Amino acid sequence: MPRLSTHVLDTAQGRPAAGVTLVLSRFEDGRHRTVLCDTKTNQDGRTDTPLLEGDAFKVGQYEIAFHVGPYFRAQGLTLPEPPFLDVVPLRFGIADPHGHYHVPLLVSPWSYSTYRGS
Template identity: 70%
Template sequence: MGRLSTHVLDTVNGRPAPGVGLTLDLLAADGSRRRIIETTTNADGRTDQPLLSGEALKPGTYELSFAIGAYFRNLGTALPEPAFLDVVPLRFGIADPNGHYHVPLLASPWSYSTYRGS
C-alpha cells in the first residue's frame, strides 16, 4: 500500500520542527489545484498520519507548502519583514501509487533542502 509522508527539520536549532503548518494540493494539467489536507507537524516534526495512503494516493503532481516563516517567528527568531523564506512550496510527482514517498524538508530562515526519503 502506497503512502506519502513528510518530516520537517529545523537546521538552525538541530532538531525536529514542531508546529509547522503545511498544506498538500493536487495540481491539475490546466493549472488548477485541489486542497487535499491542511495540518501541522507534531513534536517530532512529522504529521500524526500519512498525508495520503492507500487508494487516496494517486499518480499526479502535488505541492506541499510549509509555513517556515511563521514557525521561526513563533520561536522568536529575528526575521526581516518580509521574511526571506515565508512559505516554502515543494512540487513533486507521484508515479507509483504503491510506492512510499517521503518528502522531508530541512529548513532555516535562509535556506532549505529536500530529497525523496524512505
C-alpha cells in the same frame, strides 16, 4: 501500503520543527489545484498520519506548502520583514502508485533542501 509522508527539520536549531503548518495540494492538468489537507507537524516534526494513503494515493503532481515563517517567528528568532523564507512550496510528482514517497524539508530562516526519502 502506498503513502505520502513528510518530516520537517529545523537545521538552524538542530531539532524537529514542531507546529509547522503545511498544505498538500494536487494539480490537475498542471494548473487546477485541489487542496487535499491542511495540517501541522507534531513534536517530532512529522504529521500524525500520512498525508496520503490507500485510495487517496494517486499518480500525479502534488505540492506541499510549508509555512515556515510563522514557525521561525514563534521560535523567537528575529526575522526581516518580509522574511527571506515564509512559505516553501515543494512541487513534486508521484509516478509509482504502489510506492512510499517521503518528502522531508530541512530548513533554516535562510535556506532549505529536500529529497525523496524512505
